[in-house]
Amino acid sequence: MTEVTPTPQRPNPPLPLEEAQRRLMALAPELPIEDRATAECLGLYLAAPLSALRTQPAADVSAMDGYALRIADLPGPWQVIGESAAGRPFAGTVGPGEAARISTGALVPAGADMVLIQEDAAREGQALTLTGTPPVPPARHIRPAGMDFRNGDTLMAPGTKIGAAQIALALTAGHARLPVRRPVELAVIDGGDELAAPGAELAAHQLPASNSAMLAALAAQHPVRITRIGPVPDRLEALMAAFEAARGADLIVTSGGASVGDHDLVRPALAELGADLAFWRVAIKPGKPLLVARRGSQVILGLPGNPAAAFVTGFLFLLPLIRAALGAEAPMPRPIPAVLGEDMPAGGSRMEFLRAVWDGGTVTLDGLQDSGALSSLARANALVVRPAHAPAASAGQSVPVYLL
Known part of the structure; x- marks a missing residue:
């Protein structure tokens, strides 16, 4: 056999x-999912939807330093009757011919519906007069209640990467802790x-x-x-x-x-x-x-x-x-388009990732592409993506690039 x-x-x-x-x-x-102090979640990914636990701003606030008054009383003059500062609101009501000094972030007093910025006003003692142009529209310098978000609004989806802005948003929305992996x-x-x-x-x-x-x-x-x-x-x-x-x-x-x-x-x-x-x-x-x-x-x-x-x-x-x-919604890197700074020869039988330098608009290939070379890797801040069997490309053409 x-x-x-x-x-x-x-x-x-x-x-x-x-x-x-x-x-x-x-x-x-x-x-596993764990609850972490929000300030300690940098770089992690949200593991559940995040909804606001409060409204921001909670009430109308001023966007500028100036005077809170009534639109109906333009063009003045006014009598200043008090002050509304951030964290120390004016307790009274602004009536006809009256104004309250107001700072950025302070609550707009009851009765007022306009903020006249201080650059457009002159004050002597408690007397206030208009010297510039009233805002257009009149409520331009007022941030209305709920301008940013309202209680119950969904602010971030699961898989959102938590960076500096997301930490601030979560804290302002009332979340001292966040669910993360x-x-x-x-x-x-x-x-x-x-x-x-x-x-x-x-x-x-x-x-x-x-x-x-x-x-x-x-x-x-x-x-x-x-x-x-x-x-x-x-x-x-x-x-x-x-x-x-x-x-x-x-x-x-x-x-x-x-x-x-x-x-x-x-x-x-x-x-x-x-x-x-x-x-x-x-x-x-x-x-x-x-x-x-x-x-x-x-x-x-x-x-x-x-x-x-x-x-x-x-x-x-x-x-x-x-x-x-970690639970990222989009874990894969995403290329951006860049303009070739020089001609590029045709590609081979495999997809290639070529070390290159990107200057913000144009990308230039490094002359040393050997897989054992570290000097070109250290010089590179980008990888040019060349599909398998790609034809030659000329300077000025757009190519996909991964930024490193």
């Missing part, structure tokens, strides 16, 4: 970027026999470990608690131990070891630990050998070892995954 040698199975073709990102977003862990627990594993601790004396075959610090710094723009592990040598047991040390993390990101070389051990280590491979390889340049796996609710993201490839895939996959875990 003739023995038949099985034909080796070829790996599935690399996934298109959008499909890989869609699959990754579907794996994002659902972090807790910060992400992220473990960053650096692997490779060639890596040495930063600052160590190096042999010719070594280089300082920098990817884990770079990825941690990239992730730190979001609310994350980061644990760095490594450098881990290229031994299966060592890498498995690193994964076990990171078992409590929500997300693990590795750099290097996700390809198919003899020393690329991320896939074998995850298989030994019982993790499920979600997908491997994405049709982008740089960054093709990208791996995503899941162990329980934990998501493992294996990025390439070349630093520019690790950065680009971190930007396109790690950051959206963090935002999705």
Whole structure:
């Protein structure tokens, strides 16, 4: 009987970027919701709709410094009978021929329906006269009750990122605490026999470990608690131990070891630990050998070892995954149009992300695009997106750009 040698199975073709990102977003862990002091929610995402608990302004207030009076009494003169200051309203009523001194943010007194700014008035003692032009319309300098929002209005949707303005809005709307998902627990594993601790004396075959610090710094723009592990040598047991040390993390990101070389051990280590491979390889340049796996609710993201490839895939996959875990309504980055400052040759068979400098209008490609080059990465503040098989483009054409 003739023995038949099985034909080796070829790996599935690399996934298109959008499909890989869609699959990754579907794996994002659902972090628990907690109530936090509003002032401590910077960078987190709202986990429930936010409605106003009060009306703002609660009553008519002045938008300017001046005098509160009655429109019917124009063009004056008036007798000043008191003052309304922010936090100290005038207790009386403004009657015919009367005015009250008023400051910005102060309640408009009863009876008054206009604010005459101080630049358009002259005062001697308690006598007030018109010297300029009354406001048009007459109520121009009054902020009416509810101008900003009213009690019960929905102010923010779930998934809204909480920045400085959102903190101020929530507090003004009466919310001392907000429901948010807790910060992400992220473990960053650096692997490779060639890596040495930063600052160590190096042999010719070594280089300082920098990817884990770079990825941690990239992730730190979001609310994350980061644990760095490594450098881990290229031994299966060592890498498995690193994964076990990171078992409590929500997300693990590795750099290097996700390809198919003899020393690329991320896939074998995850298989030994019982993790499920979600997908491997994405049709982008740089960054093709990208791996995503899941162990329980934990998501493992294996990025390439070349630093520019690790950065680009971190930007396109790690950051959206963090935002999705935090509950962001729109976790994916969005490109903007920019004008090419020079001609660009035709693209290859994969979607490309080219390091470039954007000056606010024009974008210029860096001359060094090798995936191992850090100097061009440090110079760049943008990535030009070039679709697979894109034709050559001329200076002056618009191209999509991600700002870094």
